[in-house]
Amino acid sequence: MDAGRRIETALDAAVAHLEAPGAPPRLAEALRYAVFPGGHRIRPRLCLSVARACGDDDPAAADAAAAAIELLHCASLVHDDLPCFDDAPMRRQKASVHVAFGEPLAVLTGDALIVAAFETLARGAARHPQRLAALVGLVARAAGSPAGIVAGQAWESEPYVALSDYQQAKTGALFAASTVAGAAAAGAQPLPWRLLGECLGEAYQCADDLRDVACRQEEIGKPAGRDATLGRPNAAALLGTDGALERLKRLTREAIEVIPDCPGADTLRAEIEAQTRLFLPKSLANLVSA
Amino acid sequence: MDAGRRIETALDAAVAHLEAPGAPPRLAEALRYAVFPGGHRIRPRLCLSVARACGDDDPAAADAAAAAIELLHCASLVHDDLPCFDDAPMRRQKASVHVAFGEPLAVLTGDALIVAAFETLARGAARHPQRLAALVGLVARAAGSPAGIVAGQAWESEPYVALSDYQQAKTGALFAASTVAGAAAAGAQPLPWRLLGECLGEAYQCADDLRDVACRQEEIGKPAGRDATLGRPNAAALLGTDGALERLKRLTREAIEVIPDCPGADTLRAEIEAQTRLFLPKSLANLVSA
Numbered sequence: 195m196d197a198g199r200r201i202e203t204a205l206d207a208a209v210a211h212l213e214a215p216g217a218p219p220r221l222a223e224a225l226r227y228a229v230f231p232g233g234h235r236i237r238p239r240l241c242l243s244v245a246r247a248c249g250d251d252d253p254a255a256a257d258a259a260a261a262a263i264e265l266l267h268c269a270s271l272v273h274d275d276l277p278c279f280d281d282a283p284m285r286r287q288k289a290s291v292h293v294a295f296g297e298p299l300a301v302l303t304g305d306a307l308i309v310a311a312f313e314t315l316a317r318g319a320a321r322h323p324q325r326l327a328a329l330v331g332l333v334a335r336a337a338g339s340p341a342g343i344v345a346g347q348a349w350e351s352e353p354y355v356a357l358s359d360y361q362q363a364k365t366g367a368l369f370a371a372s373t374v375a376g377a378a379a380a381g382a383q384p385l386p387w388r389l390l391g392e393c394l395g396e397a398y399q400c401a402d403d404l405r406d407v408a409c410r411q412e413e414i415g416k417p418a419g420r421d422a423t424l425g426r427p428n429a430a431a432l433l434g435t436d437g438a439l440e441r442l443k444r445l446t447r448e449a450i451e452v453i454p455d456c457p458g459a460d461t462l463r464a465e466i467e468a469q470t471r472l473f474l475p476k477s478l479a480n481l482v483s484a
Numbered sequence: 485m486d487a488g489r490r491i492e493t494a495l496d497a498a499v500a501h502l503e504a505p506g507a508p509p510r511l512a513e514a515l516r517y518a519v520f521p522g523g524h525r526i527r528p529r530l531c532l533s534v535a536r537a538c539g540d541d542d543p544a545a546a547d548a549a550a551a552a553i554e555l556l557h558c559a560s561l562v563h564d565d566l567p568c569f570d571d572a573p574m575r576r577q578k579a580s581v582h583v584a585f586g587e588p589l590a591v592l593t594g595d596a597l598i599v600a601a602f603e604t605l606a607r608g609a610a611r612h613p614q615r616l617a618a619l620v621g622l623v624a625r626a627a628g629s630p631a632g633i634v635a636g637q638a639w640e641s642e643p644y645v646a647l648s649d650y651q652q653a654k655t656g657a658l659f660a661a662s663t664v665a666g667a668a669a670a671g672a673q674p675l676p677w678r679l680l681g682e683c684l685g686e687a688y689q690c691a692d693d694l695r696d697v698a699c700r701q702e703e704i705g706k707p708a709g710r711d712a713t714l715g716r717p718n719a720a721a722l723l724g725t726d727g728a729l730e731r732l733k734r735l736t737r738e739a740i741e742v743i744p745d746c747p748g749a750d751t752l753r754a755e756i757e758a759q760t761r762l763f764l765p766k767s768l769a770n771l772v773s774a
Contacts, residue, residue, distance in 0.1 A: 309634065323616065
């Protein structure tokens with residue numbers, strides 16, 4: 195099965211558990227709405243690529259890790275879109291969850307997806323409890339406080355923040371989790387894989403800033419120009435479009451260079467090059483490969 | 485160390501990890517505010533009592549299970565108090581988290597506490613990965629969808645709900661998790677312990693309804709009469725104070741009767757009798773023991 199199919203199948207199984215008989219019907223509907231259809235599934239693709247590069251000897255564990263990371267990402271999107279944060283009306287070309295289902299169910303959808311991430315790990319990595327223990331710790335670290343995505347979002351409530359702390363927590367942590375969890379799911383040492391995830395997280399952040407500044411809403415499925423509206427730092431606004439594109443190219447090269455020795459390193463390199471092309475919509479991606 | 489000290493120590497260690505260097509300071513402050521000072525810590529006490537009744541051969545695992553359950557309970561209080569749910573101004577004799585820290589940090593505090601519950605399990609139960617696997621699954625089941633506390637809260641967004649489904653998910657699930665997780669942490673079969681937790685969950689719900697109807701705000705640390713204001717079902721309103729007190733007595737007796745065979749059954753019986761007395765403020769508790 196190719197990576198895309200594996201990811202959608204794993205996410206579908208995870209969401210199906212949440213919708214089991216007895217679930218409140220509107221919550222169940224909101225949970226599926228928040229997860230499907232997805233974006234490019236960049237983080238779980240990265241996770242599976244690393245797992246395969248490390249031998250992928252327990253595909254159920256790798257699928258669970260990939261799904262858990264995407265569930266956390268979806269949870270963070272639902273909560274970040276809430277009126278008390280970005281008050282975003284749209285996400286992935288459709289109404290955001292609180293617009294479609296109301297604020298109470300949007301809060302609960304995010305909560306349930308966070309829980310589901312860990313439940314998915316427990317179910318999928320049960321064959322190797324030692325790996326499960328590592329995975330729960332690695333994924334939790336990327337999600338919570340002091341340095342996960344929740345902490346990243348919380349920096350927006352602080353009067354002073356170092357841009358790098360903010361971006362590392364808000365974006366970098368989940369990319370780093372994607373690579374280390376992919377390795378851990380396959381029984382490899384996770385730590386050497388962190389740097390690759392961090393480089394790709396920075397590259398993605400840079401691409402996201404470019405999309406916000408240089409694209410129209412139809413291309414990115416959510417309102418453009420939000421960083422300026424919300425007074426948030428943006429690499430493309432600071433460096434200009436060309437400067438940000440240059441930075442993105444450099445970070446992508448760096449990522450390729452820091453791939454640890456592993457059985458599937460060559461394939462992994464090619465996959466990461468393909469995945470980073472998904473960071474930008476076509477109009478901008480052509481400029482990077484130029 | 486007595487149970488109360490074990491619980492506060494375990495919670496303090498869990499929160500200290502969330503406040504580690506690099507954490508956003510206001511989030512860190514809100515996290516500690518949401519967990520300390522606590523209420524009666526009824527659920528973690530129950531968890532530790534069951535673990536001890538089952539031999540408590542890995543106290544770190546039992547402490548982690550107890551802390552994880554209390555962290556989830558605190559998370560649910562923070563989110564339930566939000567303006568889009570109960571809009572509660574007070575909790576545990578002080579301003580609720582969104583009043584003290586604002587709505588964005590209240591959402592994130594709940595999120596971070598959910599994550600912390602699983603991180604605490606991963607850290608504390610590392611010596612027995614097989615038990616950790618069981619604990620993550622049991623705790624997740626009590627927290628999320630289809631039948632955990634998040635689902636319980638989501639029933640409030642449905643046009644029709646069976647009262648038993650609502651109360652079982654909103655209150656019963658975490659009590660059931662307290663007993664099964666206590667057993668699992670000590671290496672015992674968790675399933676036989678579910679019924680005890682469910683009985684105590686029903687008893688607690690009945691006591692909570694009594695407190696809402698029959699107590700003043702100063703006694704319970706939050707506004708009284710909220711169920712009537714919010715149009716929620718309440719056993720004391722349905723059965724009258726005497727009827728609800730009778731039901732509470734019966735449920736407590738049932739709980740004592742369904743304790744599974746275990747090395748520490750006698751001590752456990754006494755502990756549960758003491759713990760159920762904490763369900764009500766003194767003015768009402770005297771009526772139950774009368």
